[in-house]
Amino acid sequence: MLSPTTNPPAALAAPPIRAWRLPAATWLLAPGMLWMALFLVLPMLMMVYVSFWTQTTFTVEPQLTLESWVTFFTTPAYLDALLTTVWLWLAVLLASLVIGYPVALYIGLFVRNKVIQTGLLVLCVIPFWTSFLIRILAWRPMLGSEGAVNLLLMKAGLIQEPLQVLLYSPLSVVIGMTQIYVVFVVGPVAFMLSRIEPSLIEAARDLGASTLTILRRIILPLSMPGVAVGAIFVTIMVLGEFATASALSGRKVNMLGNIIVTQVGSLKWAFASVVGVVLTALTALVVAALLKFAKLREEI
Amino acid sequence: MSAALTLSGVSKAYAGAAVLRDISLSVGQGEYITILGPSGAGKSTMLRLIAGFERPDSGRVLVGNADVTAKPAHARGIGVVFQSFALFPHLNVFDNVAFGLRYRAEQPVRDANTVRTAVLDVLQLVGLKGFERRQVTEISGGQKQRVALARCLVSQPRLVLLDEPLGALDANLRNQMTTELARIQRQIGATFLHVTGNEQEALAMGDRVAVLDGGSVVQFDRPRALFERPATPRIAQLLNAYNHIAAGDGTWLIRNDLVQVSTQDAEPGAHAVRGQYVASEYAGSRVLALFDVGAGRHFEVEYHLGHSRPPVLEAGRSYTLCWNPADAQKHPAVH
Numbered sequence: 001m002l003s004p005t006t007n008p009p010a011a012l013a014a015p016p017i018r019a020w021r022l023p024a025a026t027w028l029l030a031p032g033m034l035w036m037a038l039f040l041v042l043p044m045l046m047m048v049y050v051s052f053w054t055q056t057t058f059t060v061e062p063q064l065t066l067e068s069w070v071t072f073f074t075t076p077a078y079l080d081a082l083l084t085t086v087w088l089w090l091a092v093l094l095a096s097l098v099i100g101y102p103v104a105l106y107i108g109l110f111v112r113n114k115v116i117q118t119g120l121l122v123l124c125v126i127p128f129w130t131s132f133l134i135r136i137l138a139w140r141p142m143l144g145s146e147g148a149v150n151l152l153l154m155k156a157g158l159i160q161e162p163l164q165v166l167l168y169s170p171l172s173v174v175i176g177m178t179q180i181y182v183v184f185v186v187g188p189v190a191f192m193l194s195r196i197e198p199s200l201i202e203a204a205r206d207l208g209a210s211t212l213t214i215l216r217r218i219i220l221p222l223s224m225p226g227v228a229v230g231a232i233f234v235t236i237m238v239l240g241e242f243a244t245a246s247a248l249s250g251r252k253v254n255m256l257g258n259i260i261v262t263q264v265g266s267l268k269w270a271f272a273s274v275v276g277v278v279l280t281a282l283t284a285l286v287v288a289a290l291l292k293f294a295k296l297r298e299e300i
Numbered sequence: 301m302s303a304a305l306t307l308s309g310v311s312k313a314y315a316g317a318a319v320l321r322d323i324s325l326s327v328g329q330g331e332y333i334t335i336l337g338p339s340g341a342g343k344s345t346m347l348r349l350i351a352g353f354e355r356p357d358s359g360r361v362l363v364g365n366a367d368v369t370a371k372p373a374h375a376r377g378i379g380v381v382f383q384s385f386a387l388f389p390h391l392n393v394f395d396n397v398a399f400g401l402r403y404r405a406e407q408p409v410r411d412a413n414t415v416r417t418a419v420l421d422v423l424q425l426v427g428l429k430g431f432e433r434r435q436v437t438e439i440s441g442g443q444k445q446r447v448a449l450a451r452c453l454v455s456q457p458r459l460v461l462l463d464e465p466l467g468a469l470d471a472n473l474r475n476q477m478t479t480e481l482a483r484i485q486r487q488i489g490a491t492f493l494h495v496t497g498n499e500q501e502a503l504a505m506g507d508r509v510a511v512l513d514g515g516s517v518v519q520f521d522r523p524r525a526l527f528e529r530p531a532t533p534r535i536a537q538l539l540n541a542y543n544h545i546a547a548g549d550g551t552w553l554i555r556n557d558l559v560q561v562s563t564q565d566a567e568p569g570a571h572a573v574r575g576q577y578v579a580s581e582y583a584g585s586r587v588l589a590l591f592d593v594g595a596g597r598h599f600e601v602e603y604h605l606g607h608s609r610p611p612v613l614e615a616g617r618s619y620t621l622c623w624n625p626a627d628a629q630k631h632p633a634v635h
Contacts, residue, residue, distance in 0.1 A: 199386040202353055207455065208374040208404025217403055221390045 044280065051273035060269045068274045078259065082278065085255045088173060088245070089238045089286075095178040096234050097227065100185030104226070107186070108193025109219065117194060124183045132180075136247045139176050143167040143248075168250035176248045181237055185230035192226030193219065228294030232287050239283045256282075303362070304329040304459055304491035305350065310359030312345055319345045321515045323359070327493065329458075332485050334506030335495045338538060342515040343495045347461050350493065351380045363459060374405065379452030379490075383463040385444045387436040393447050394419055394432035400455045422454045425484060442473040446480075453488065460485075462494045466501060478505060499539050503527055511535055528555075533631050543599050545573060550632045557602040558627040561589070561611060562620050572622035575599050577613045589613060591621060 054063040072078050107120045127135060142148050143166040150162040165171055196219065204214045242257030251258075256279045263272035305327040312320040319342045327333050337343045348354045350361060352373035360369045368376045388396050397419045401409040409415050423429055426446040431439065436447060445465060452460060465481065466474045482505060485492045496502050502509045503523040511519045511526070519531045527539060533551045536542035543559070545552040566572035575591030578598070587610055591599040599621055603610040613619070 197384065197386060199382045199384055200388060202351075202373070203380065203382055203386040203451075204388070204399065204403075205353075206351060206373045206378070206380045207400035207451070208406060209399070210405040213403045213405070217399070218388060 047273045047276050051277050053270045055270040068270045072274045081254045081256050081259050091174045092177045092238050093234050096182040096185045100182045104186045104189035108190035124186050136176055136244050143172050170253055172248040173245050173253050176244045181234045184233035188229035189223055189226035192223045196222050225294050228290050232290050235286050302329050306362040308360045310356045312356050319515050323517055330489050332492045332507045334502040335510045336502035337512035341512045343512055347463050347495050351461055352376050379457035379460045381448045381452055381462045381465050385448040393434050397450045397454050422450045426450045441469050459491045550630055553629045554623050556600040559601045559621050559623050566620045566622050570622050571625045572620050575621050576618050
């Protein structure tokens with residue numbers, strides 16, 4: 001009665017199930033894709049489009065023109081803002097790496113106890129328990145001419161007059177931003193370093209390498225993906241900054257973000273879009289370069 | 301035979317718990333020594349002390365005639381092959397092997413051609429000719445093992461420490477590497493110290509085997525002498541080839557391949573026990589028959605299938621297990 005042919009082999013039944021599984025799993029992406037399409041891709045396309053609209057004093061007309069673009073690239077004040085954004089970003093990135101890397105080195109490599117490691121990383125995040133605005137404004141009583149730093153330096157007899165350069169200067173903006181963003185370097189770098197096998201360092205030592213050589217030839221290269229991820233975090237956040245710059249520079253330092261805020265405030269949508277496109281392109285360029293530099297795809 | 305390595309009275313404790321107790325041994329130049337011990341016996345600690353990654357609490361470590369107890373790892377002229385290979389994942393095979401020559405603090409080799417010749421020579425020695433451009437993340441476990449070996453041999457160490465070098469390999473590769481390691485060691489004439497938890501490996505590879513147990517070297521002998529005359533019942537247990545029979549004031553050790561199984565009662569005065577057959581364990585060229593000799597104790601009888609056919613055994617039936625008195629060793633009870 002029951003011949004082998006009446007019993008369909010499992011192999012015949014299997015393909016439809018497999019074919020059904022793949023699109024089913026893909027549907028999991030749908031909410032995220034929809035969200036990104038509606039609130040990221042579409043607005044970005046819109047921004048590029050609006051940047052070519054015609055701007056009058058109070059309105060924008062959908063008549064295509066290069067006027068806003070020409071204004072941006074021929075007005076020294078705006079080019080200055082672009083330059084300021086770039087060098088502030090470089091300064092903050094450098095400061096974050098110089099301050100953050102040794103801390104990450106300590107946490108990731110020299111603290112081998114996972115609990116203490118996590119505890120130290122949590123300590124780094126504690127400043128984030130207060131609001132962004134308070135963290136920035138707290139620098140004023142710290143760096144002001146009658147502030148804590150000047151007071152201490154004068155008491156110690158190192159300076160006679162209060163240092164005016166500390167507050168409402170590019171320096172205070174760099175200090176303020178570094179304090180906020182340095183932790184984004186510490187985290188990823190410490191994570192990469194904690195994954196280095198201790199036997200790797202012992203092997204290098206056994207082969208005769210000095211501590212400095214091990215640091216340069218083994219530890220530094222192996223931590224590079226962490227450095228790149230940290231740098232990407234810092235880059236994305238600093239390039240789009242405007243609050244720290246305006247609060248700690250007394251509105252003397254203008255970044256591209258500050259320009260956008262002012263232009264939107266005076267309803268110059270077309271011009272704000274130009275700055276937005278420039279800023280987005282700059283960010284994309286830097287992030288792409290960092291990704292290429294770290295060859296992240298191979299490491300993670 | 302001049303000593304390549306001497307340990308004298310070496311002890312080490314962690315947080316008050318002794319890991320190594322007063323270890324003294326001397327290894328000749330060009331010897332292949334295996335160190336056999338169960339996990340927790342202190343094998344890795346012993347290796348790390350010799351390599352210089354740890355300092356002994358007391359005692360001295362001599363390489364050749366030089367006291368290296370206070371010297372750091374890189375100044376000892378000892379090569380280490382790590383259990384997990386510890387290859388540098390961001391470097392290719394060539395750069396891994398060249399690392400020591402290029403970056404050592406003392407007398408680094410600056411000339412690229414000299415480095416190249418040395419690296420290619422040693423890759424040829426370990427059978428990895430043509431692999432120099434490969435990434436170490438892309439090669440197999442056995443190849444990684446060879447790279448690790450090449451990386452340590454390129455500096456021409458007098459003494460090479462291998463921490464369970466075959467532990468991470470599958471059985472097939474293990475057999476292959478066993479032969480390879482022996483060949484390479486003979487070819488370069490360095491002294492090899494090979495730590496393992498596998499008694500077969502220790503016996504097969506070592507010119508001499510040091511048995512480490514509870515932080516002490518309990519026997520240091522040629523493989524055959526060790527296997528045929530284990531110094532204590534505990535060592536016999538580690539060799540995994542002996543039956544223990546308690547006999548009043550001591551223990552009899554009977555090798556499991558020197559036992560006859562029969563259905564007849566033992567003759568008066570013969571050395572024998574009665575045991576109930578439990579099951580057999582088939583292992584290709586040999587088979588292990590398990591008997592219950594009472595009180596939950598097991599007795600193993602091994603048959604080498606190439607030499608003899610095992611008798612047909614019936615589960616649950618009682619058999620006489622007898623042996624030649626000359627083959628049994630009596631050890632007094634340890635108090």
